[in-house]
Amino acid sequence: MATPLSADKMIAALKAEGVAPVEREGWRTHNRNEAGPWGGVNGVLIHHTAGRDSLDLVWDGRSDLPGPLAHTHLAKNGTATMTGNGRANHAGRAARNAFDAVVAESSTHPAPSAASGTVDGNQHFYGIEIENLGDGDDPYPGAQYDKAVRWAAAICRAHGWTQHSVVGHKETSVEGKIDPSFSMNNFRAKVADRLSHDAGWDPVAPAADEGAEDGTGVLDG
Incomplete structure (x- = not known):
């Protein structure tokens, strides 16, 4: 387990990786720490929003699930807005077998099994919400997908x-x-590629959708 990055260290890591985060007012103290512990941290969890114009939802949460619902919201154009610093309501219960694979940094990620027991994912995972309908048809534009990779790589590099x-x-x-x-x-694989270079590595930027993921997980371009 690792000590969570401070707000300043998170921003520095993201900037070094080329993310250019937007700091929404209040994000540095916006968390759910009163509901449970935050850290040690073990990994990075990737989400899609399953909706449009979801920045405020990620910040505020829902009536049954208070925000923040992630640490960062990532818009279609690649804008990464900081929405939380500390415990966030995004991971829920993580299967013990899946969590143990992350802790071990196993190259095999087993299907989550409730029979293996559960872990408080909100305590141990950083989270990003990527704006996408999640219907298998809505694409992830190149700029958005690239920034998601950079976001994940920045945290991995820092730890x-x-x-x-x-x-x-x-x-x-x-x-x-x-x-x-x-x-x-x-x-x-994209995260690994970034981690094999210095944080400032900046390959030739793709066109708007070239090299992006379509909604089915097939690389376009």
């Missing part, structure tokens, strides 16, 4: 983790979650 500390909600949840609606193996 000295490999790409196998990055998992999708669908790979940990015992509640049948389906997000994100793209291939996590493809995504982890």
Whole structure:
């Protein structure tokens, strides 16, 4: 387990990786720490919003689930807005077998099994909500997908983790979650590629949708 990054260290890591985070007023103290512990941290959890214009929802939460619902919201154009610092209501119950694979940074990510027991995912995972309908048809534009990769790589780099500390909600949840609606193996490969270079590595930027993920997890371009 690792000590969670401070707000300043998170911002520095993201900027170094080329994310250019937007700091929404109040994000540094916006959390659910009163509901339970935050950290040690073990990994990075990827979500899709399953809706449009969801920044306020990620910040405020719902009547049955107070915000923040992630640490960062990622818009279609690649704008990463900081929405929480500390415990966030995003991971829920993580299957013990899936969690243990993340802790071990295993190259194999087993299907989550409730029979293995559960772990408080909100305590141990950073989370990002990527704006997408999650219906298998809504694409992830190149700029958005690139920033998601950079976001995950930045946190892994800061903690000295490999790409196998990055998992999708669908790979940990015992509640049948389906997000994100793209291939996590493809995504982890992109994170690994970034981690094999310095944080400032900036390959030739793709066109708007070139090299992006479509909604089915197949790389376009």
